[in-house]
Amino acid sequence: MLELAVLGLLHEAPLHGYELRQRLKATLGAFRAFSYGSLYPTLRRMKDAGWIAEDEGDATVVAGAPALTGRRGKVVYKLTAEGKERFTELLAEAGPSSWEDETFGVHFAFFSKTDPDVRVRILEGRRSRLEERREGARSRLARTRGRLDSYTLQLQEHGLDSVDREVRWLTELIETERKKRPDAHTEPR
C-alpha cells in the first residue's frame, strides 16, 4: 500500500523521504497518513528490491564536506526500470484488495495513470463491496433495532449514511467513466 503510493509519487519526480511524506499527505488528503517509522524502512526494502535507487544526478548539494561524516543529508530516490514495471503491475490489479477501505484511496489517487478498464472495475468492485456491507448492516439493524440504545442506533445510522454517500459518489464516477468511452462492456455479466 505504502509501496504503491511511493512508486506513484516517484513516477512523477525523484524525491527524498521527508518530502515524500508531505506529498503523501497532499495526495491522500484527509483520509490517510503514514509515519516515518514505516516510510524509511519501506524505502530501504524497495531499494533492496531494486525498484528505486538513489538519485545522484542532482548533485548532493554542497561540495564542502561530502562523504566525511558518513553521509548525513537528503537521500533522493528515483524510480528504476524495474520500479516502473512494478508500478504498472500494481496499477493493473483490480482484485478485492484494491477495493478495501485503506487501499482503495491509494489506487484512486493514481487513476490518471490507470487503464480506463481497470478504473471501472475497481470502482464497481468498491461499490459492490460497500453495497454488501450496507445490506448486511441494514438487515441486522432491522432485526435488532428495538433492542438498541439510542447511541448505538445513531452510530449505525451515521454509518449507513456515510456508506450511502460513498455509493452515490461511486455511481457518479462510474457513469462519468462510461461516458468517456461508450464502447467496452456495458455491465458485464
Place this chain on the structure above:
Amino acid sequence: MLELAVLGLLHEAPLHGYELRQRLKATLGAFRAFSYGSLYPTLRRMKDAGWIAEDEGDATVVAGAPALTGRRGKVVYKLTAEGKERFTELLAEAGPSSWEDETFGVHFAFFSKTDPDVRVRILEGRRSRLEERREGARSRLARTRGRLDSYTLQLQEHGLDSVDREVRWLTELIETERKKRPDAHTEPR
C-alpha cells in the same frame, strides 16, 4: 479496542466467542469487523488477565458425554468483578486515543454506559481532531490545487465532505448532550 468491545458486550450478558462476533457486527455496524483469529486469542488473554471467566452457570448443554473428548462445545464467558472494574476504567478514558478513527466508534457504542461528562469530552476531542485534519487538508489543497489531476482532486473533495459531515454530526450530538444537562462547564478553556 477489541478488549473494550468484548467487555462492553459481556457487561450486558454472558456470551460465547462465536456469538460475540455476531454482536460485534450488530453493535459496530458498517464501520468495523473483527475476525475470529483476533477474537479467540483476545478472549484467552482476557481470561488469563482475570477480566472474564468461563460461565458454567448455564449447564454445558447435554450431559451425555461431557468431558470425554477434551471439551468441544460452546465456551461461554462472563465478566468478573475485575472485568467490570477494567470496563469502567476504559470507559472513563477521554484521551486522544478515544478520538481516533477506529477507537471512537467503539467508545461511542457504549456511550449509554459512559459518564455524561466523559461523553462530551470525547465528542469534543473527536471533533477538534477532525477539524485539525480538515484545516490541514484544506490549506494544502488550496496550495496545490492547480497541480493536481482531477482524480486526486475529487478524492480530496470527497474526503473533505465526509469530514465536514462528521463534524456537523458531532456538533449536533454535543448540543444534545449539553441540553440534557445545562449545568457543567459550558465551553471549557
Place this chain on the structure above:
DNA sequence: TTCGTCATGTAATGGGTTACATGATTAC
C-alpha cells in the same frame, strides 16, 4: 450421509505505530 453453519482454535505474517536517537540547516 453429506452439506451447511455453528463453534473453537493456532501459526505465520503483515503492515503499520510510538518512542527514541541523531544530526543538518535555516531564521532570528
Place this chain on the structure above:
DNA sequence: GTAATCATGTAACCCATTACATGACGAA
C-alpha cells in the same frame, strides 16, 4: 547561539489478518 524545522533512521511493539485445522450438530 539557539530554537524550529528539516531530515534520517532504528527497536520494540501492537493489533490485527489470512489460511488452516478440527470437530459438533441439525436438516435434506
